[in-house]
Amino acid sequence: MSESIVLRTVGGMLFPYILVYGLYVQMHGEIGPGGGFQAGILIAAAFILHSLLFSPQGTDRLLPRRLVDIAMCSGVLLYIGTGVLCMLMGGYFLDYSVLIPSDPAYAEALGMTLVEIGVGLTVASVILTMVRKIRGEAT
Amino acid sequence: MDPVLLLDVILLLLAVTTAIAAMAIRDLLGSVMLMGIYGLLMAVIWADLFAMDVSFTEASVGAGAATILLLSALTRTGTRERTGGDHHLPALVVVLITGSVLIHGTSQMPAFGDPQAPAHIHVAPHYLSQDIGKVSQKSPDGATRRDFGDHVPNTVTAVLTAYRGYDTMFETVVIFSAGVCVVLLLRPRSPLRREQADE
Numbered sequence: 001m002s003e004s005i006v007l008r009t010v011g012g013m014l015f016p017y018i019l020v021y022g023l024y025v026q027m028h029g030e031i032g033p034g035g036g037f038q039a040g041i042l043i044a045a046a047f048i049l050h051s052l053l054f055s056p057q058g059t060d061r062l063l064p065r066r067l068v069d070i071a072m073c074s075g076v077l078l079y080i081g082t083g084v085l086c087m088l089m090g091g092y093f094l095d096y097s098v099l100i101p102s103d104p105a106y107a108e109a110l111g112m113t114l115v116e117i118g119v120g121l122t123v124a125s126v127i128l129t130m131v132r133k134i135r136g137e138a139t
Numbered sequence: 140m141d142p143v144l145l146l147d148v149i150l151l152l153l154a155v156t157t158a159i160a161a162m163a164i165r166d167l168l169g170s171v172m173l174m175g176i177y178g179l180l181m182a183v184i185w186a187d188l189f190a191m192d193v194s195f196t197e198a199s200v201g202a203g204a205a206t207i208l209l210l211s212a213l214t215r216t217g218t219r220e221r222t223g224g225d226h227h228l229p230a231l232v233v234v235l236i237t238g239s240v241l242i243h244g245t246s247q248m249p250a251f252g253d254p255q256a257p258a259h260i261h262v263a264p265h266y267l268s269q270d271i272g273k274v275s276q277k278s279p280d281g282a283t284r285r286d287f288g289d290h291v292p293n294t295v296t297a298v299l300t301a302y303r304g305y306d307t308m309f310e311t312v313v314i315f316s317a318g319v320c321v322v323l324l325l326r327p328r329s330p331l332r333r334e335q336a337d338e
Binding site: 035048079118119 | 317
């Protein structure tokens with residue numbers, strides 16, 4: 001926890017902007033540079049900054065640990081689940097075009113967005129968990 | 140002199156100097172900071188080579204996340220490296236042999252930017268035109284009103300999530316496994332175990 005009023009004020013102002021930029025990189029990954037990996041790390045960085053500037057307990061209230069654990073697992077499940085859903089719809093594993101039979105090209109983009117969100121969820125929560133555990137905030 | 144070449148040479152010299160300094164310095168905090176600067180320099184070099192996605196990843200992972208993780212680890216350990224006894228001759232020999240083999244390997248690679256390089260004429264044209272597994276069926280009214288048309292504009296994302304979807308899936312699983320390992324290794328001891336240890 002930082003005692004400096006300058007760091008706390010500026011960091012607190014930056015926090016929502018980093019979050020929004022992370023979401024932008026996540027959703028814009030198909031069009032510009034970026035994607036799940038980069039977005040996940042940006043979102044994790046926002047919460048790490050928050051926990052460094054303010055108390056770790058405050059960050060826990062903002063983002064409960066259990067939620068981070070759930071996000072970690074659901075990211076991988078979302079990726080694999082998209083692939084399995086493609087199989088259930090009659091295509092190959094991760095063959096996104098079958099997701100919407102009437103509009104296969106749109107389904108490709110939709111499938112890519114879904115798996116990128118899965119990657120982003122897992123990366124963000126794993127990085128956040130690692131930093132929290134290594135800093136020993138649990139004890 | 141070509142200004143781009145000049146910039147490349149300056150960046151390369153800076154990156155090599157930073158990497159050597161990060162190894163040579165005894166203060167671990169300074170070493171971590173130099174590694175972060177090295178990551179940022181590499182990100183600039185990738186951007187200079189028009190590899191924007193790699194540059195973005197290097198800036199966020201190499202300069203950002205890795206530095207934060209190493210700094211967090213330093214709060215648990217000392218910030219000074221142990222002195223003396225850090226010269227391991229067999230390791231040096233192995234590194235020198237591996238390095239010379241790798242440098243020998245690069246001598247047969249095509250020149251940088253060669254349009255006839257196998258990487259540019261084998262599968263890359265298909266990736267760029269995005270016609271592998273491309274949806275042949277048009278939308279019902281045949282209109283191309285969508286932003287994406289029949290493909291995703293960022294080829295890197297298309298390669299990562301469609302052409303090499305399995306690869307990216309298992310990368311995600313690897314990251315997930317790393318997270319699970321950290322949780323398992325660094326979890327607080329359960330109250331029952333603690334009581335048993337105290338007895």
